[in-house]
Amino acid sequence: MFPFSFEWIWDMSHMVFHGGLWYALSIIGLGMTYCILKSVVDTVQGKGGDGHH
């Protein structure tokens, strides 16, 4: 899973496979980080809340 575990080989199949994996993980991670951070900012700015929708 990581380049430091000993099965890791820099060959095409590893790069494609793990490339796909880390790409998906990045989207999920970045997306969620964005949502949470934006919500914190929104909340601090006083948006949303009780009965405001």
Add this chain to the structure above:
Amino acid sequence: MNIARRSFLAFLIGGAAGTALSPLPWKLTDDLSIWTQTWPWTPVPPDGEYSYVNSVCTLCPGGCGITVRKVDNRAVKIEGMAGHPVNDGGICILGASGLQLLYGPRRVKAPMRRVGERGEGKWETISWDEAIAAAAEKLEGIRSAGNPQGVACMVGDRYGTVPSLFERFMTAYGSPNFMSDAAIEDSYRITLNLMHGKNAIPGFDAGNADFVVSFGSGVIEGWGSPVRMFLAHGKWKDENKTLVQVEPRLSNTAAKADKWVAVQPGTEAVLALSMAYVIIKENLYDKSFVAENAAAFEDWRDDEGKTYPGFKTFVLNGFSPADASKVTGVDPSLIVSLARSFAGAEKPLALCGRGKGNTPGSLHEFMAVHALNGLVGAINRPGGVWAIDVPDYVTWPKPGLDEAARAGLEKPRVDGADGGAYPYTESIISGFADGVNSGSAGYGVEALLVSGANPLYTLRDAQAVRKAFDSIGFVVSFSSYMDETAAQADLILPNHTYLERRQDVPAPFGLNMPVIGMSRPVVPPQFDTRQVGDSLMGIARKMGGSVGDAFGWESYEACLKETMGAAWETLEKDGILVKADYAPEGWGEAFNTPSKKFQFFTGAYRHGENKDLMSQMKIEGEAADFPLILIPYDSMRLASGPVADTPFMAKTIEEDVLIHDDVYVQVNPATAASLNLREGKVAELTTPVGKARVRVHLSEGIGEGVIALPTGLGHWANSKYIAGKGVNVNRLMSPVADPVSGLDAAWGIRAKLARA
């Protein structure tokens, strides 16, 4: 309200996030995975210094050399000893798993005295002094009450120092009732006695034979010295030699043979004689041997002028292939071609003794088969049968006898092996139970010593044997393991196992050279056990008097050393003493019969003119009540002697032999159909002496009307890995005394099978 709840929520979320980001969960995950790799309840074998010890395996009469791998003081693996004259590096399944006996759960760990009912399994551990005193006191009591003959003794092997010590004990004590486990070796010994005039055991130069006809011998199922026979079999394959198997069932040997002759069970001798018919009729026999070195081939006349038919007349009057075919079920043309091939071979060899050879068998059959060897001159020559002198290195002076001993030894034997009926037989272990139960000897048996044997399991008609045991007041077992006999004993004086003791191992059965092996302590005794020789000497010395005097040695080891004399050093060093340049006696010197010639059996009996020479051995039961014939079969994967299967062996029992606790009986599909039985169905198997629950296995390897059960199952004592599985076929069979030898010659029993 909201403030408190929010702080709580924040605390929870923050706590969870903090924990997740700390190294703790990762460390725990890692630790858990490491923990799963070495669960504390999974043993980690300690490493240490490696060493190898050579010794001899005594688990069967095969006498293989073994090399035991040790790590520090633990034996971790048994391998065949490379270069050993018997097995040259090979090993059998029992030998390979021998450490499971050494370290096994059913070891008797110290001397024990029964405290509950017999067989109840309640014991108290006692000291060796107490144990020896208890045995000595009891035996002394019987002796001083004037019934020394009422003590019997059963040993496993016949030769070597330990059996000889028991024999000596019995003699000094004053009992004629010394018995050893019987096997085909005993029948062969009598055969050689009658036909060669020698007190000899047979050696088979099997590896050098080129056309082998086996009359039911399990050449690759444990017959003879098993590994040696495997090697011979491999050599036949390499060199394109021929093996013909005459047997009613498709045994492994039959399957591996070049030709399987499916004969009617119990008619093997007839087939052998019919082959002789063809050989004689077609003049194919070894004329120089028969003319110069054989007697009673032609009709002969005794000193008083009475004429007897010779072998030729006997055979030609009744054993034509056409006649034999009716009895044996073998096609006449096959008999003819078989006889021609046999006689035409350069080094033909005929073998007999069924399966592993645990049952002595019919002496007629042995002599008929041996006559075939005689006809082609396969005697004392390469590829043939060699008569090897019985081991004679135990040359102790006779023990001094007191009055009580002399009187006791005069008494008749319980097993019936007395000069009158069976002059050639030393002991008939299969006749013991009957003798005890009928009281035919005229006195009661009060005590029994058992060493190296497991009669309650191995003897046929187990109910009768059990009855006899129940009537004997005092049973002493010297077994290393809690086997069936030990479990029914009153006192156990456990022997070291073969991997813990030093002991001579004479003459592997069937080896065509005189060899003595020496087993030695591979590991120190694991428990509070004692070499049986020392236990016996201890009892004798405790008894004192002439019995004690008969054992002047300081210890068993001293006795062994003295007995071996000059050979001791070699045996200590190599573990084996081989007479490398051994050659069999030439035909001129080989025979010690009155005629100094090979005697065809028509001339061999000195007492038996009135006996029906070729009557077939009848088995127990009537066809009307028991329409089927049950035959036992042997397998290398099932130890059927005194020692039971090890857990490793139990793992290898085939799926068509055992399922959970049920044994499969092999039945021809046609037979099964007629009984309305299908594959895997539970059925009740009944014989004149017992009944058992079995499952049906359809097999095309067995003929109609015949069914087969494996030997070696149905243990009830022993470890949970083998006990309670299947049926002991000896419980369903009944011994049949051979008319000449008195030994058990039953090759089967009549039976019936019905849906359960």
Add this chain to the structure above:
Amino acid sequence: MKKAQEHTAPKKYGMVIDLDKCTGCGACMAACMAENNVPFREDETDKNLSITWLRVYKLTNGKKFPNADVCYLPRPCMHCEGHHGHSPCVSVCPATATDYSYDTGIVSQIYTRCFGCRYCMAACPYHVRYFNWWDPVWPEGMEKMLSPNVSVRTRGVVEKCSFCFHRYQIAMEKVRYEGRAELAEDEYQTACTQACPANAITFGDLNNHDHAVYKLKTHPDAFRLLERLGTNPKVYYISSREWVRRQGDNYLENEGKVVAKAH
């Protein structure tokens, strides 16, 4: 699947088993169990639950009495090479717990790596892979016979025949210590080969012209199990009986006699 790292020529260890000689005695099985600390249980009659790295199968010719015939077929791990080390089991293991060695041709199994998904068992048509359904338990005292050369497996992992790889390692240590370049044929033999009382098993380097297996594998009666599937196994069998050779693989009804294949 790592490439050869050593400078010596890559070896391809394999076996030739002469079914004409095999007696079905089971000594190989017991020797294997003793060598490799194989556990045992009270009831071993269900062969689908019983761990026997080397299993001896019983083949029948299906004919009627007295023309019936049986033949025993010992089946260790075939150490399939597949195409370039693409053996059926190695490629499917998700955790790299089993590997094909290009140095020796041996398919290894790392017990501490295996997490018991059993995909390799599904992949293997020879059933050489065994799962530890139970904790291994030795009766008190019997753990003394366990060999330190082979680790004891825990519950929940897959195990299989390793061609006694620890023997190879021990032999190689000696070779390196003595500064030799190559391992002699008799220095590395599996426990089953050594034990076989019928001398039916021959073991060695299938690439090495001097080893007995090199010649034996080209015997006209030699065949391998399920060759058509492309597993490229390294265990060869020899049988003079055609019905036995025919049971070594699957054939359609109209397919002809079994003939020796090019190796």
Add this chain to the structure above:
Amino acid sequence: MDTALIPEGRKRCPLWQFVLFIAVVGAVLLWGVYAMILCWLKGLNQTNMNNAYGFALWIWADLAVIALGGGAFFSGFLKYIIGKDELKNLINYAVIIGFICYSSALLILAIDIGQPLRGWFIFWHANVHSMLTEVAFCLSCYFAVLTIEFIPLILENRQIDKVRFFHNLSHNMHHIMAVFAATGAFLSFFHQGSLGGVAGVLFARPFGFREGVLIWPWTFFLFTWSAAACGPCFTILITKITEKVTRKKLVKDNVIELLAKISGWMLLTYIVAKIIDTWYWAVVTAPEAGFTMMDFYSNNPLYGLWILFLEIVLGGIVPALILITPAGRKNKATLLLATVLAVIGVCVNRWVMVLQVLAVPVMPFESWFMYAPSWQEVATTILPLAYGAILIAIAHRYLPIFPQEPELNPVEQQAG
């Protein structure tokens, strides 16, 4: 009592009915949990699996629930990528069903492996050549996506929504949901396929093995296709069952019919491909390995040609034809029949590709391996059903899952 939690403008059954339902289903769940704990503590000897049957009921259940959970990714794909906006009325439920299916699949896997405590080795020591590695990676990632898709739904609960941060979070997540849905669809295409590859790559198992392109056997594509076809059928089926149980109409017919129509065409194209695949396998692939097709369907007590008929004709052609016909999908009864058949069809396909693969004897001297699951296996397989029922009940009661529900079931004033 719990009215404060119930979404506004929606009618729910009395609390006691709800609690009773949870209690009854919860008892079944506990039975499953007990079996699961047995398997973890005592090991897999609690099952009837053996060395010939290393994959059994659980792996089938795993493959089946993943196929059925395919409704989530495919509806998401249709809504967010293709732009079928009507599906917004069903997508919430599809996500929840998907979430249940995938969490169940992961749970089953955690029971199924011999060493659950080192299950993570599949990531750490990943062998990229193994289909199972691909399955594990995509499955876990996709489960994360499903969780992300599920979270905003939870946040819409009346009480949670009052928390300003959660309200914002829900809003923001909705905002970029298309990105997650696209990622989810990408991941799903792969893991559905690699599940198909699990049996398809077993080149030494002639029943399962299929040829293909690059590293993927045809089963890779067939599995993705069949999951996309049958997953929505399962979503429709569960929606219909939910409507039946709650005695309310929750989704408008046009939404259902749209999904049914797409499913129908997917199923039809799939089944054509499946027939071609089966035919090629029967006349080319299997005979090359020395097998006739009938070798796989005879000489055993269970597997016969009927199973092929059930899978392809009854579970494929028939529902496909019903669903592509407007009359077929408009008729309540035939629609229901078609979805049930499609679900059965895909489940049979997964069964065959797992269990029959192992049942077939490969060495000529072997016979068929038959297997029946132990109660522990059955209990742990039923566990997800109970868990799913409970989760659906809770979600339906407290979350505004069906946007069209208030419109279809106007609440009378006095109940508000």
